[in-house]
Amino acid sequence: MPFSEFVRVAPELGLDRLFDYRIPEGLRGNIRLGQRLRVPWGRREILAYAVEFPRQPEVENVRDVAAVAGERPLIPPGLCQLARWMGDYYACDLAAALRTILPGPVRSHEGGGKVAWWISPVAGKKDLAAKVLQTARVQAKAWAFLQDRGGAWLNVLVRESGFGTAVWKALVDRGLAERSERRLVKDEEGPEEGWTDAGKKPELGEEQAAAMEAWEQERKKEGGGRPVLLEGVTGSGKTEIYLRALEAVLAEGKNAVVLVPEISLTPQTVARFRGRLAGQRVRLCVLHSAQTVAERRESWHEIREGRARVVIGARSALFAPLEHLGLIVVDEEHDGGYKQGESPRYHARDLAVVRGRIEGASVILGSATPSLESAHNADRDRYLRVRLRKRVDGAKLPKVHIVDLRKEERPKAGGPVMLSGVLRQALEERRKKAEQSLLLLNRRGYAPSVQCPHCGRVEECERCAVPMTYHRSVGRMKCHFCDAERP
Structure with a gap:
């Protein structure tokens, strides 16, 4: 615990600068990195976060810290370092990065439950x-x-x-x-609910065993080793690798974060992980932006106080206030859902790698189709690439047929070909067998473009130079790149 005479703080005002204050003698030794403080600001007091302990202030006349808000730092040291990295890399002020890391329900109400x-x-x-x-x-x-x-x-x-x-x-x-x-907090009055029988672990295939061995060797290196890019076809058993890695770090007394690209995928992921961890009686916590204010606040404090050791959620779960972090898993790392659209416009996959490096945690990036960025890093040996080419139990991948609609016979009445002959025949065969079929449209909107019948001009987005899509339900044209709208 630093015994500095001065503290540099980031106020909760959205300002792009830090301010220095003197620590009164009665508070010296009681203020830690990430601590929430009350500091004088004009004629009033505001909340701020301790982010640094300088030897000397940047200005001559500094005021004293008024009080410490809370018994322990709200933000662990590792997340404080991550916030500073975000500010430098994404060109945002440190206060904005801290607000991203610290959820609004926690900032507005420090207590949980x-x-x-x-x-x-x-x-x-x-x-x-x-x-x-x-x-x-x-x-x-x-x-x-x-x-x-x-x-x-x-x-x-x-x-x-x-x-x-x-x-x-x-x-x-x-x-x-x-x-x-x-x-x-919720469910703490009585015994933990939701425990299920973990059952027998499935045996690892040859490729899975080799992948686990490669991960074990890599994480023994200094700083948790390189991130592991787990490239496996659908059904190759990537989730089993996640679970085995999770069990390994939990056995060492460390904690873990598991990220999924969409909130809708969280329940099924939680069910599988909770069932597997039942025998270890490890509390698992969910954290994402779709929770109510009370749920987010309670979950956050449950994690911060060490009652939950595994956190599952969408991109915001990366900022879970876990200490002794041993593993970060990013499932479907190529998915665009990990990109934050509002400022600061961070990418959770990249921040997962940075947080792993800061806290010495192993990072696993899983995907059947890795992103270009991750593939490039693996090619340059910055990441360790591990491949799973076979599906579990020898199951085969579905056959894919590419049909050129330009070669299909056109309707007598004219117009485009909507369904190929091969597709119509396959649908008819399924119908005769009383089976179901699922057709997926590869577009949104009523029409992919709007063209003038007289001059042939196509309405384009002024910012992106791509055709505007017409949505008949709302009677507007939308750009699917920047979300611009036009009547």
């Missing part, structure tokens, strides 16, 4: 208990119950023991039990 009392027995009080509880039989029974339990929430003790609140308060007053105020 409701406050409740935790009752625990005081050690070394058996002789005192035997003396003072001779005539208080109910309290004696409650004391024995608490000794066996070892500590619990007050409402849980009342419910399970049958003794009222006054009995437990009497034990506290007698010095036999101690009472502490804690935040109570």
